[in-house]
Amino acid sequence: MSSNNVQNYHQQGGAVWVVGGRLDLNGSWFINGTQVTVTAAQLNAIDSVTTVANKTGGDLVKGTIVYLSGYDTTLGAPSVTEADADDPAKKATLVLTEAIANNASGTAESEAVITAVDTSAYSAVGSFVYESTTAGESTQTAPTDADDDRRVVGVVKVKDAAVGEIYYFPGRGGLEYAAVYLNNITPGTVKANGAVIADSNLNIGIAKVTALHIGASGSETEITSTAAELNLLDLTAQTETVDAGDVVSVLKRITFIDNTTSGAGSITLATPDASMVGQVKVIEMKIDNGDVTLSLTNVQGGTAATTCTWANAGEALILVAGEIKWNVVSEGGVVLS
Known part of the structure; x- marks a missing residue:
């Protein structure tokens, strides 16, 4: 160890300390008995x-x-x-x-x-x-x-x-x-060359796209279903509860009758349209507080009748949509008369 150009160089036993100036280490140096092999260049790289x-x-x-x-x-x-x-x-x-x-x-x-x-x-x-x-x-x-x-x-x-x-x-x-x-992708807007990354910890609000593809790059398949068609898979969105005197939705797939409030009465069901062909419709009494009837003007098939009656909880009428009328698939305890 050299003390060249060192101001206030001190050495006592195995200890050396310097106040000001420069300390030249011409040989090896150790910390607690372990040799330090790092180079000056590597030490300087630490300096920010x-x-x-x-x-x-x-x-x-x-x-x-x-x-x-x-x-x-x-x-x-x-x-x-x-x-x-x-x-x-x-x-x-x-x-x-x-x-x-x-x-x-x-x-x-x-x-x-x-x-x-x-x-x-x-x-x-x-x-x-x-x-x-x-x-x-x-x-x-x-x-x-x-x-x-x-x-x-x-x-x-x-x-x-x-x-x-x-x-x-x-x-x-x-x-x-x-x-x-x-950067700066606002939910509900489109940004060229942008992307929205979502995970369970990120709420991105509303994302709008003109086309959706699924699959590996180069062999992906475009999803051509409409939003309404995709929503048919959402059972929560496809379920409603009606009372006597209400109109049954032709769009929702599952209708529960709960006439606790209104008691006995009737419900109505409009005709389907061509876009709904094949759509299954279930109408079931959930809570019984008197008989509920449906005029079968827009329903065909099943037992020849003009009226469907729900008299007990759990009774159901299952229909499938045609182009102009609903077709009876099953009569689960209901009475067609």
């Missing part, structure tokens, strides 16, 4: 402080978020340009830790606390700091335009108009809420 060149054509203030845009041979440092949420190629990777005049060099870090900034507009300590669409700046509001990137580059450490502090971490990957092709 970087010397950068400002070749933007204007002065840059402390706290400007920037990205590496080249290398300046005159200043011997990588050049930086202001980051911009409007452009995915200008993603912030560093924050300036000092003001840098044009055509000069200074320091920047991938992770740093910037002090003496106005953070009064932020809601609270811990609020996210977003990359702004104003070049080089950060903001408390996430960008909302369809072509903007929504990137978190820091959090508020101290909320204050004069002595506020922001902990920046653009070079640590930040928190990218979405890349440009997944």
Whole structure:
């Protein structure tokens, strides 16, 4: 171990300490008996402080978020340009830790606390700091335009108009809420080259599409069913409860009769149309509070009759739609007379 160019070099027994100056380690060094084999280059890579060149054509203030845009041979440092949420190629990777005049060099870090900034507009300590669409700046509001990137580059450490502090971490990957092709998709709207990703923890509201395909890319099959046809599979949406005096839906597949309120009476059923051919219709008495009847004007088949009567809970009439009338499939305890 050499003490060349070391100020206040001290050595006592196996301990060495230095105050100021430079310590040259010409041999091996150990920590608690274990040799440290890391190189100087590897140690320097841990240091987040970087010397950068400002070749933007204007002065840059402390706290400007920037990205590496080249290398300046005159200043011997990588050049930086202001980051911009409007452009995915200008993603912030560093924050300036000092003001840098044009055509000069200074320091920047991938992770740093910037002090003496106005953070009064932020809601609270811990609020996210977003990359702004104003070049080089950060903001408390996430960008909302369809072509903007929504990137978190820091959090508020101290909320204050004069002595506020922001902990920046653009070079640590930040928190990218979405890349440009997944950004700012509003539920219920269409975005070119966009996508909506849903899981059990994400409520996306309403998503509208002009075509839906299922299958592997290149061999997918388009779903041509209409929304109404797909809704036929939803039993909850296809179930209704009616009372005596009500009109039975021709669209809903299952109708329960509950005449607790109205007592005995009648219900009506309109004719189906051509789009409903083959649709099964079940009408069942769920709660009996008197006989309920249905005129069979729009029903054919089964026992020759003009009226169907439900007299007990559990009795059911099962129909299938034709083009102009309902056809009786089964008479489950009901009386056709």
